[in-house]
Amino acid sequence: MSIADDARFGSRQPGRGLRVEGLQVAYGGVPAVRGIDLEVKAGEAVGLIGPNGAGKSSTLLGIMGAIARSGRVLVDGQDLAGLPPEKVVRRGVALVPEGRHVFAELSVADNLRLGAVARRDRTGYSEAMEHVLTLFPMLRDFGHRQAGLLSGGQQQQLAIGRALMSDPDILLLDEPSLGLSPTAVDTVFEALDVIRAAGKAVLVVEQRAEFTIAFCDRTFVLHDGEITLTLKPQDAEKVDVLTKAYFG
Amino acid sequence: MTGQLIQSLVDALSAGATLGLAALSIGLVFGVIRLANFAQAEIITASAYCLIFTWELGWFIAVPLSILVAVAMSLLMEFTVFSRMRSANPATLLIASFGLSFLLQRVYELMFSNNVRTAPVASGLAQTVEFAGVRIQLLSVATIVIAGLLLLGLHLFLTRTSMGLQLKAAAADFRTARLIGIPAGRVIALSFALSGILAAAVAFVLTVQSGAVGPTFGVQITILALVGAVIGGIDKISGSLAGGFLVGFVTSMLATWLPQEMSNFKDAYVFVLVIGVLLFRPSGLLIKGRGVART
Numbered sequence: 001m002s003i004a005d006d007a008r009f010g011s012r013q014p015g016r017g018l019r020v021e022g023l024q025v026a027y028g029g030v031p032a033v034r035g036i037d038l039e040v041k042a043g044e045a046v047g048l049i050g051p052n053g054a055g056k057s058s059t060l061l062g063i064m065g066a067i068a069r070s071g072r073v074l075v076d077g078q079d080l081a082g083l084p085p086e087k088v089v090r091r092g093v094a095l096v097p098e099g100r101h102v103f104a105e106l107s108v109a110d111n112l113r114l115g116a117v118a119r120r121d122r123t124g125y126s127e128a129m130e131h132v133l134t135l136f137p138m139l140r141d142f143g144h145r146q147a148g149l150l151s152g153g154q155q156q157q158l159a160i161g162r163a164l165m166s167d168p169d170i171l172l173l174d175e176p177s178l179g180l181s182p183t184a185v186d187t188v189f190e191a192l193d194v195i196r197a198a199g200k201a202v203l204v205v206e207q208r209a210e211f212t213i214a215f216c217d218r219t220f221v222l223h224d225g226e227i228t229l230t231l232k233p234q235d236a237e238k239v240d241v242l243t244k245a246y247f248g
Numbered sequence: 249m250t251g252q253l254i255q256s257l258v259d260a261l262s263a264g265a266t267l268g269l270a271a272l273s274i275g276l277v278f279g280v281i282r283l284a285n286f287a288q289a290e291i292i293t294a295s296a297y298c299l300i301f302t303w304e305l306g307w308f309i310a311v312p313l314s315i316l317v318a319v320a321m322s323l324l325m326e327f328t329v330f331s332r333m334r335s336a337n338p339a340t341l342l343i344a345s346f347g348l349s350f351l352l353q354r355v356y357e358l359m360f361s362n363n364v365r366t367a368p369v370a371s372g373l374a375q376t377v378e379f380a381g382v383r384i385q386l387l388s389v390a391t392i393v394i395a396g397l398l399l400l401g402l403h404l405f406l407t408r409t410s411m412g413l414q415l416k417a418a419a420a421d422f423r424t425a426r427l428i429g430i431p432a433g434r435v436i437a438l439s440f441a442l443s444g445i446l447a448a449a450v451a452f453v454l455t456v457q458s459g460a461v462g463p464t465f466g467v468q469i470t471i472l473a474l475v476g477a478v479i480g481g482i483d484k485i486s487g488s489l490a491g492g493f494l495v496g497f498v499t500s501m502l503a504t505w506l507p508q509e510m511s512n513f514k515d516a517y518v519f520v521l522v523i524g525v526l527l528f529r530p531s532g533l534l535i536k537g538r539g540v541a542r543t
Contacts, residue, residue, distance in 0.1 A: 103420050106416065
């Protein structure tokens with residue numbers, strides 16, 4: 001049985017999605033995200049693309065409660081207003097941060113263990129670990145290695161595995177392909193496909209527009225903190241659509 | 249000559265161990281919330297006062313009580329002052345800790361007067377024993393043993409327990425630790441509590457050494473501990489420990505081996521060392537550079 005076949009994949013009750021309504025984020029009075037709405041259903045991957053400074057990462061950090069925000073972030077109908085990141089994780093939202101940010105001096109196994117700190121159940125730990133190690137067999141082989149000694153692609157797998165250990169319903173990824181070789185990017189997105197198929201809601205911020213549009217069920221284009229366009233997978237090869245998306 | 253060398257080495261190891269613990273107590277908190285807590289001095293002082301005032305009740309009461317006082321004071325500082333300044337930058341936090349330090353010194357003056365308070369705390373350890381022709385102070389050996397046991401305990405805690413692992417992760421990258429669900433408040437409180445335990449150990453050693461405690465009792469060692477932490481790399485738990493040890497060891501050796509007219513300036517030599525480190529290794533001797541991520 002593959003991981004994709006296993007509907008549980010660490011999830012207690014598949015079917016919880018994310019809804020964002022009127023999300024606004026500002027830095028020192030300068031708006032970075034200007035009231036965006038988006039929804040990611042369970043078993044769906046949604047992309048967020050746009051030029052540098054468009055507000056993509058701020059959107060994810062706003063959802064996580066890592067920066068001050070206004071608007072509503074709903075998981076299973078419940079508003080996450082005012083919750084700090086550690087409590088947002090406990091509501092079933094996990095972030096794979098930009099630049100991976102694995103704990104370089106800790107072992108691979110310890111990084112994964114830390115990912116499980118926010119689990120709401122204690123019983124599913126071994127099962128979740130097994131799922132992650134099946135999804136990324138490399139992590140099993142390098143369990144005792146210092147995370148900082150892994151290659152970029154391997155660190156990205158570890159960062160995703162660590163996020164999955166918290167048993168999220170919603171997985172947010174900030175530029176998972178950043179700085180990776182094409183092969184490593186393929187590995188990461190194949191894993192994301194499995195995660196989506198297992199019923200998780202996936203929201204991925206990316207710079208690789210064509211790749212993201214083709215992979216995601218829907219992709220939003222963000223410009224100056226606002227969603228300006230919604231694209232479908234079939235738009236991926238339409239150069240004029242992509243040009244419009246980035247240059248208006 | 250060999251006897252004197254061994255004796256000075258044991259003393260230097262002991263001084264290094266004490267300062268290493270003091271620097272570690274500062275580095276533990278700095279790693280998590282970027283606070284170089286100068287008021288650590290007053291935690292040491294409070295713990296030392298407790299030893300002085302309760303020693304006649306028996307060590308089995310005085311020692312646990314002094315640890316309790318240090319941990320309670322450390323946590324009280326966090327909950328009443330520093331937790332309200334979470335978004336402040338490290339410089340502001342440092343200045344706040346200076347303010348808190350001076351305030352507490354005045355409070356100690358009001359409570360216990362400017363005069364030192366004395367008690368024969370563990371006076372048995374102040375004795376000197378002769379072993380194979382070498383005269384060694386029992387306190388030096390006890391200090392090395394205490395520091396060794398504490399470091400072993402801390403190492404096991406940080407590597408074998410979930411809470412320890414969370415603390416290590418938070419000290420390495422606090423923002424990411426929160427983003428993966430590590431509870432910030434709990435980890436910060438833990439770092440303050442552990443820092444308090446280390447401060448109590450330092451207070452014990454210093455109180456046995458001097459037998460007298462005044463309002464500024466912990467200031468001198470805290471300044472040197474901060475210096476040590478910066479030399480080793482305050483950003484890293486092991487850096488603080490090693491830096492503190494180095495400063496204590498070198499200061500002690502200089503005091504022993506420099507000619508009398510020069511040894512009065514031993515602290516000055518240490519600060520020359522600090523200037524050198526800040527010029528050539530500003531992140532600290534043990535910090536290799538940030539981020540080992542490869543692509």
